[in-house]
Amino acid sequence: MMKRVKRSKKRDERNVKDPFKKLPNDLNVEILMKMPPRSIARLRFASKHLSSIILDKEFTKLYMTRSSTQPRHLISVHRGGSNMQMQGFHSLSQDHASFSNHDKVSYKLDPNLPYEFTPPVRGLICGRKGTKMIVGNPSTGQFFLTLPRVKTTRRGIISFFGYDPVNDVYKVLCMTILQGRQRRGSKVVSEEHQVYTLGAQRKWRMIESSLISFDLISEEFNAIKLPEDIPCVVNYTGKVAITSWPTRNGEVHLWILEDANKQEWSKVSIVVPSWIDLIDIHHGYRFRGTLSTGELIFSPWTLPINPLYFISYNLKENIAKKVVVEELEEPDASREVYFDHVESPMFCQM
Template sequence: MKRVKRSKKRDERDVNDPFTNLPNDMIVEILMELPPRTIASLRFASKHLSSIILDKEFTKLYMTQSSTQPRLLISMRRRGDMQMQCFQSLSQDLSSSSNHDMVSFKMNPDLRYVFTPPVRGLICGRDGTKVTVGNPSTGQFVSLPRVKTRRQDILSVFGYDPVNDVYKVLCMTVVLKRSNMSRSGNVVSWEDIVSEEHQVITLGAKEKWRMIECKYPHRHYSGYQGIDKDGFVYYLAYYKKKRSLMSFDLSSEDFNVINLPEDQMLQQFGELVNHAGKITIANQGYRNVELWVLEDANKGVWSKAAVVFPPVGSLCFFALKGILNTGEMIFAPRLSPNPYFFICYDPKSNKVREIVIHGIREDYRDTIQVFSNHVESCMVL
């Protein structure tokens, strides 16, 4: 093996590194008080700092602390030739001033990423067959290999596998044609069209898409999002001529079907939301929201609750974005107003409050996504 000579300048820099004179416990304590973007920048200031910041144990420690203070995450994309993707996290109690600075990164003006809900500090965006995963708290994003398909209808779901300590993206594709013909020449009904390809990619140094088998022929719903929870991802789909909830085990990579309650409205309407950590299908009416909460995924046990909104306006103009641990419901406007704002409703106290978000420019407002229960991470990809 050829011996590599070390640079004298590098040795001198290591010797003169002032952070080597501080106890590691003190450095960690200081870093734990800093926002993720600052921590990510500090790894370039010192080799010793970098070794601490890039250590998995520090990342886990920071994640554990952040998990006790979940936040709201706003995703914005600036229009025009010089597109900019921006993220801003807000204190979830919306009364604190701990709103971290907006982070942004330049993006290809031809791409219009739609992001899935954040998972343990990371977020996944897809535009056609192009997929990106990044840390919205630091602004660092990496592009994944293109999805292996020429299909036109794709659903991507992002999740974390706690067994193997890895993040995964699940993609499913369906052929969309003006007329689907069977071999006999008969028109194939809409109900018979199913997802034909199921692929998974694991984030890592040798990442690539892998085709996997699914024993349950189903078709995902376009425009809907999946939710990650406890090593599984969940999404709504059409299975055996019924609307169902699909689950995907991120460790074993097995699919399963969870039947929905026999409710006519539930078979037609409703979207998945994060209900303080519980998988919930929310069906919004004019001034009420029906919440179907999955209490036991293995037994398919559901509970139902109805929330009546105070007579301050129609819910048709707002979309439920999540329910916090306090029970407060976060609604975001379907059309971006100026200035941008949220509506927060507490069913217990029957109080509604409006939270105005200042500083969102005109060319950002039609591309805003809102996510609840975001946990900030200092992970470097």
């Protein structure tokens, strides 16, 4: 005779005793809105009632609307070893870039795959090593999702991560080209471009292309002729721009794309005040773009820098300052700073 297994009632009892069920829904939302994403992620598994609120798209939109008014610096810290690779993310206030006001999460990743991350987009971030790619939320502590491998035998791969606001989906674009010895004996260097949509059919789709801009909604490329042969592309007050490297006296030249359809560019030259007093002459610097506040950001090329710092220039007030991130642990670790990071409680789904 088969022995009857007694079903555990722990989960049901936890739901019955859920204190959040007794509170008005508006109050629960207000409580969650005041919490950092990592705490929200924990509550999702502690309360079935709160989980239904957290996973609702309307709550995510409401939370991100508030977060967009309080953008942060996201610092990626990578340390490796013989047995493990740890990717840590620190989220710091842009108003007070110190560890007295930060949140930290860490992820154990494949020790043989040092991922290269793209800038975060609406709370999520994408990393790639070869044909292997991962996507996750650096603020929640949720494990990164591994995407299907990019189907290509080519060694030259460039990846981009973006958000399609019309269809409310995140997309990854991979551009592959023949590289090195693969080009020999071929008169034409062909290119392959593939797109992956999170939460869709869980596969890469081949698309036709020309270059150089890509529309995430229509998934079409549009050719844009550059006014100068400069590879550094930045966001300048909401517009696409290419920029020269800062000179010794802090002079920077920018070519701003005013109209993509008409191929119209304008040129702006900026001299950062007190530049020579703010920088270390032993380092080269790059222009990283503008914050949502309008401030221009410059950071050293050479990493790691200890202490970690960057130069912020307020165009309206014509004031430049050196912003130092204090108390960053593991000074020899590999680090990168991403600006205007918007924290999100969203959970990734392939």
